[in-house]
Amino acid sequence: MDKTPQTEPRQSWTFSREVNAEIRRAAATGIYDIRGGGAKRRVPHFDDLLFLGASMSRYPLEGYREKCDTSVTLGTRFAKKPIELKIPITIAGMSFGALSGQAKEALGRGATMAGTSTTTGDGGMTEEERGHSEKLVYQYLPSRYGMNLHDLRRADAIEIVVGQGAKPGGGGMLLGQKITERVAGMRDLPQGIDQRSACRHPDWTGPDDLEIKILELREITGWQVPIYIKVGGARPYYDTALAVKAGADVVVLDGMQGGTAATQDVFIEHVGQPTLACIRPAVQALQDLGMHREVQLVVSGGIRSGADVAKALALGADAVAIGTAALVALGDNDPKWEAEYQALGTTHGAYDDWHEGRDPAGITTQHPELGARLDPVAAGRRLRNYLNVMTLECQTLARACGKSHVLNLEPEDLCALTMEAAAMAKVPLAGTDWYPGKPGF
Amino acid sequence: MQSLDMAATDLREVNATLQAQAAQTNQTEWVIENPRGSHAVAVGLDAPIHVTVKGSTGYYCAGMNAQATVHVQGSVGPGVAENMMSGEVIIDGDASQYAGATGHGGLLNIKGNASSRCGISMKGIDIVVHGNIGHMSAFMAQKGNLVVLGDAGDALGDSLYEARLFVRGSVKSLGADCIEKEMRPEHLEILADLLTRAGADATPEEFRRYGSARKLYNFNIDHIDEY
Ligand SMILES: Cc1cc2nc3c(=O)[nH]c(=O)nc-3n(C[C@H](O)[C@H](O)[C@H](O)COP(=O)(O)O)c2cc1C
DSSP states (O other): OOOOOOOOOOOOSTTOHHHHHHHHHHHHHOSOOEEOSSOOSOOOOGGGEEEOOOBTTBOOOOTTTSOOBOOEEEOOSSOSSOEEESSSEEEOBOOBTTBOHHHHHHHHHHHHHHTOOEEOOTTOOOHHHHHHOSSEEEEEOTTOTTOOHHHHHTOSEEEEEOOOTTOTTOOOEEOGGGOOHHHHHHHTOOTTOOEEOOSSOTTOOHHHHHHHHHHHHHHHTTTOSOEEEEEESSSHHHHHHHHHHHTOSEEEEEOTTOOOSSEEHHHHHHSSOOHHHHHHHHHHHHHHTTOBTTBEEEEESSOOSHHHHHHHHHTTOSEEEESHHHHHHHTTTOGGGHHHHHHTTOOTTTOOOGGGSOOTTSSSOOOHHHHTTSOHHHHHHHHHHHHHHHHHHHHHHHHHTTOSBGGGOOGGGEEESSHHHHHHHTOOBTTSSOOTTOTTO | OEEEETTTSOHHHHHHHHHTOOTTOSOOEEEEEOOTTOSSTTOSOBSSOEEEEESOOOTTTTTTOBSOEEEESSOBOTTTTTTOOSSEEEESSOBOTTTTTTOOSSEEEESSOBOTTTTTTOEEEEEEESSOBOTTTTTTOOEEEEEESSOBOTTBTTTOOSOEEEESSOBSOBOTTEEEEOOOHHHHHHHHHHHHHTTOOOOGGGOEEEEEOOOSSSOOGGGGGGO
16 A cells, blocks of 8 residues: 655644754753854855956056055054054954963964954953054953053053954853863952853943043053044944044944854854944944044954955955954864864864863863973964965955055945845945935836 | 142043052152042052142042052041052941952052952952941952951952951841851961051951852852852
8 A cells, every 4th residue: 555645744844953953952061052153154255246347438457466464553543663564464463361371372372473463352361362463452451461561651652442243242251171270370369260251341331431441541551542433233323423422543343243162152143343344334333423544443353265255345445354363363163173073073164162171183282291282383384375365365355456555445336136235235236226215216 | 758649630640650669660659639530540650659639539549559558547448459459448437339450469558448249359459348248249259358357348358258257246147158167277367467557456366267168169069059
């Protein structure tokens, strides 16, 4: 007898295997999922934009022969010593504690060779980093771990962290496994405890107070070095305007894809706006205040290639910062450690339990043996190569658009592949002269 | 005695002059006249000098102080001696919010009262308040000693780490994970020393000690109500 035809077993879209696995994990442990990295969901991004290139009405520049400048200066508003960079790509703040000393050294080496700056993070300034970074930005965070006069005065710039794209409104987290003796000592905390750093600064609230805080920092550092304000991609128009009002030299704007060392997954995936959606409002705020290019805008969150850099600049940024991509260049999530990723219940590319400190690649760990796997010299060279490639790619695109400086890229050089991207970037949907929200339509 | 008159000298010059004093300076006595509530007065000092401020100041007076003694003959705005590294800061009057925030070392001696969040996130500083302190004081305090001769407001020592809190008067309420602890001889000794250094008219035996119950140090689902 023939078998009665049956329906295929069908998985629910709403209750997917992934969703159900998370429900079971939550039920078993009673704690939210904590992980590193940025948002993993797909959101409108730079991939949804294209450059138009030169044509009848504009002529391109000759590759390699005609100059396409990539230098940028950050902090021209008030600082006596602005930061001069050879390339418009900086290394974002990542904490010692989250990262190993070797990883911090490698970031310093790579950035310095490529002519750009690197940034400290929650947990203070390390010798590895100061020693190997020609230009080092010192983060001023709510936790103030390791904050001290001596390090403040040997910083090339100060970055006041108000928020991060991965978690606008959230504080830091470093779980007990990574609070080794050295990390604990730098943070004035007992070893082995879960450390949750504050989400708000302890001694100011709001932009009026911040203005006075900036005055204090400038008075302490003699008005020499630039002061950046870093915000997560929450309300980019107002956050940028208020940062300018508070006296920032540079605004660092980090969209929701921006990485973090460790945060609740629910925070990473559900708070903040995509990087692409943040840039135009921030640039608009600067333009409305007559401060575009006067106060520089550094954009981060999901920057991976020279194309991403070029698109961010075309939308009005002065530079970008990279976190995750820099770690991948050092060797994070490298397939060569696949057997070990498997043993940790994951696979290369998906490994994000950075807070557990068992990183096979030796980057997001405080374990001496794992840390020793990363050769800071070789990893620094890889980072330099990668930064150089991104720069060359960015120049290639800029030349194709006829620009002799990458900062001459402009929204008119772009079109969008989707309605969403068109609306966010305020550039026309491909094949049209229209974007959603365009005045006059 | 060197004098800097803020009626005639701007803030930048006042701070630059004081910051330029080196460890071996023989100009150790300084007076700031007419501070008129200015912000960021005498910040970032790093030499064993003695600065007397004749009047009240605004935010962040003596911020990040190292080595110097700063004596304010008046009251101070928010964040006095924030992130102090060493030295001594003396306030004859009252202090606003966040006094001694994130301080790493040195002694902050407040003769009057301190407002809310006194000693927030302190990391090794010693703070003596002769009067009362406001709510949420010693929030996330990590290290150092906070001594209060008067009363403490709500939620004292919320999410406290290893800082020691000594209060002579009443405590309106304790914050999450902060408990009263036994006063042992070593604590009486620390307290006696601080009271002497601060010129406080009190004996260690009159105080109670508060500290961390250490229950929030590692996540535990059974303490969910405290998170
Ligand atoms: C491992 C790691 C640690 C981080 N630590 C900090 C930090 O201490 N302070 C901070 O402001 N941002 C921190 N961030 C965020 C980065 O500064 C930056 O905003 C982000 O990584 C940019 O996005 P991207 O990773 O997509 O490039 C961290 C990011 C990572 C990946």
